[in-house]
Amino acid sequence: MKNYDFKNAVVGTNVLVPVLGGAKKKYINFDNAASTPPLKYVWETLHKFKDYYSSVHRGTGFKSIISTKAYDDAHVKALRFVGADPGCFTAIFMKNTSDALNKLARRINFRRGDIVLSSLMEHHSNDLPWRAAAKTVHIEIDGLGYLDLDDYKKKLKKYGRKVRLVAVTGASNVSGLIPPLKKMAEMAHRAGAEFLVDAAQLTPHRKIKMGKPGEPDSFDYLAFSAHKMYAPFGTGVLIGPKKIFLRGDPDSVGGGTVNYVTRSEVQWAHLPDKEEAGSPNVVGAVALSAAIDFLDKAGFSRIAAHEKELTRYALERFSDIDGVTLYGPKTWVAGEDRVGAISFNVDNHYHAAAAAILSYEGAIAVRNGCFCAHPYIQRLLRLSDKDSKVYRDEINRKIRSHIPGMIRISFGLYNTRSEIDRFFEMLEKIVTRKYKGNYYVGRRSGEAFPRNFRFPRMTGF
Numbered sequence: 001m002k003n004y005d006f007k008n009a010v011v012g013t014n015v016l017v018p019v020l021g022g023a024k025k026k027y028i029n030f031d032n033a034a035s036t037p038p039l040k041y042v043w044e045t046l047h048k049f050k051d052y053y054s055s056v057h058r059g060t061g062f063k064s065i066i067s068t069k070a071y072d073d074a075h076v077k078a079l080r081f082v083g084a085d086p087g088c089f090t091a092i093f094m095k096n097t098s099d100a101l102n103k104l105a106r107r108i109n110f111r112r113g114d115i116v117l118s119s120l121m122e123h124h125s126n127d128l129p130w131r132a133a134a135k136t137v138h139i140e141i142d143g144l145g146y147l148d149l150d151d152y153k154k155k156l157k158k159y160g161r162k163v164r165l166v167a168v169t170g171a172s173n174v175s176g177l178i179p180p181l182k183k184m185a186e187m188a189h190r191a192g193a194e195f196l197v198d199a200a201q202l203t204p205h206r207k208i209k210m211g212k213p214g215e216p217d218s219f220d221y222l223a224f225s226a227h228k229m230y231a232p233f234g235t236g237v238l239i240g241p242k243k244i245f246l247r248g249d250p251d252s253v254g255g256g257t258v259n260y261v262t263r264s265e266v267q268w269a270h271l272p273d274k275e276e277a278g279s280p281n282v283v284g285a286v287a288l289s290a291a292i293d294f295l296d297k298a299g300f301s302r303i304a305a306h307e308k309e310l311t312r313y314a315l316e317r318f319s320d321i322d323g324v325t326l327y328g329p330k331t332w333v334a335g336e337d338r339v340g341a342i343s344f345n346v347d348n349h350y351h352a353a354a355a356a357i358l359s360y361e362g363a364i365a366v367r368n369g370c371f372c373a374h375p376y377i378q379r380l381l382r383l384s385d386k387d388s389k390v391y392r393d394e395i396n397r398k399i400r401s402h403i404p405g406m407i408r409i410s411f412g413l414y415n416t417r418s419e420i421d422r423f424f425e426m427l428e429k430i431v432t433r434k435y436k437g438n439y440y441v442g443r444r445s446g447e448a449f450p451r452n453f454r455f456p457r458m459t460g461f
C-alpha cells in the first residue's frame with residue numbers, strides 16, 4: 001500500500017457510462033453516504049486472499065488456519081480502529097449497521113418503563129430498532145438541522161433514571177452535521193444512561209476514540225458498516241462492553257455459537273463467537289481489515305482536510321447559483337465539524353427529475369428521496385403532520401409521484417474539485433432548463449426517466 005493518492009485510491013473511477021444523446025461520460029459518484037466503491041488496496045488484498053480462502057473456526061487445513069486468523073484478527077483491528085480496549089469491549093461482525101443495531105436492541109435487557117433517547121436527525125436504523133424494544137423519545141432538532149442540546153438536557157432531566165440508553169448518529173446522512181458526541185456522552189453518563197453512536201457516517205471520515213468504560217465522555221456502543229468505508233463485502237460491526245453480551249442467551253443461535261451441547265444443555269462459546277451464528281463472512285472481514293489499514297495509514301487528518309475542502313468548495317458554489325434551496329447550514333461554518341453530505345432541491349423541479357437529469361445527462365450519481373430519515377426530512381422541509389398525512393394516504397393509494405424529498409450529494413476521499421465543477425455545470429443546466437431530455441415521473445415508483453431512452457443492457461451481471 002504505497003499509494004495514498006486519494007484520486008486513484010478506489011476502483012472504477014475511469015468508467016465511462018452512456019448518457020442521453022449517444023455519448024459516454026466519465027462516471028462521477030456523489031453517493032458515497034449510501035455506499036462507497038472498494039479501495040484498490042482492499043481489492044488487491046482480496047485478490048491475494050482468495051487463494052487462501054477457506055472455512056473459519058471449523059477446519060484443520062492450512063487455509064482454514066489462515067482464514068481463521070484473518071477473521072479473528074479483523075475483530076481486534078476493528079476495536080483498535082475506534083479506540084476500544086479489546087480487554088473491555090467486544091466487536092461482533094454482522095451484515096451492516098442496521099443489523100448491528102437490531103441485535104443490540106434485542107440484547108440490551110430493557111426493563112418495563114426504560115426509555116431510549118434518540119433524536120429526530122437519525123437514520124431509521126438508529127430509531128426503529130429502539131421503538132421496537134423500548135419507549136423511544138426523540139431529541140428535537142432546530143430549523144437548520146442541528147440537534148437541540150437544550151432539549152436533550154431537558155429530556156434527560158425529565159425522564160431521569162428511566163433513560164437507559166442515548167442513541168445518536170455520529171454524523172447525519174442528510175446534512176453531514178456532527179452532534180457534540182463527547183459532550184452528549186458525558187451528559188448521558190451523568191444521568192445514569194449508556195451512550196451509543198451510530199457511526200455509519202463517521203468511520204469513513206473521522207477518527208473515533210470510544211474511550212475506556214467508566215470514563216465520563218466514553219462511548220458504550222458503536223455500530224458501523226464496511227460498505228460505507230470502501231470495503232463493500234457485507235460486514236457490519238457492533239462494538240459494546242463484553243459484559244452485556246456475556247449475560248444471557250444470544251438472540252440468534254446455531255453453529256459456531258457454542259462450546260458444548262448435550263440433549264438438554266448448551267454451553268455458549270466465548271465472545272464474539274457466541275453472538276455470530278453460522279459460518280462467518282471472512283471475505284468481508286479481510287476487506288474491512290484492509291480498509292482500516294488504508295484509512296489509518298493514509299491518516300484521518302488528511303482525509304478530513306480533503307473532504308472538508310470539497311464540502312466548503314461545494315457550499316461556496318451553491319451560494320453562486322440561484323434557484324436552489326439548501327437544507328442545513330448554507331455556508332461552511334469555520335471551526336465547526338461537518339462531513340461531506342449536502343442536501344438540496346432545485347426550485348420548480350421534482351427531486352427525482354433533477355436527480356435523473358444529473359444521471360442521464362451528466363453521468364453523475366446522487367441520491368434523492370428521504371434518505372431513510374423521514375422525520376428529519378419532514379422537519380427540514382417544514383412539513384406539518386397534516387401534510388405528512390396527505391402523502392401517507394397517497395402512498396396507500398400507490399401514488400408516489402409527488403412525495404416530498406431532496407437531492408443529496410456526498411463525498412468520499414477520492415472525489416475531486418473538478419468533479420464538483422462538472423456537477424455545477426449540470427446543475428446550472430437544470431436550473432436554466434437547458435437539458436436535453438423530456439422527463440416523466442412514474443406514478444407508482446416515484447422515479448423519473450427521460451422519454452425514449454433506456455440505458456443499454458449490460459451483459460454478464
Ligand SMILES: Cc1ncc(COP(=O)(O)O)c(C=O)c1O
Nearest residue numbers: 096097098123125173200201225
Ligand atoms: C447514519 C446512518 N445510520 C445507519 C445506516 C444504515 O446503514 P446500513 O444500510 O449499512 O445498515 C445508514 C445508511 O445510510 C446511515 O447513513
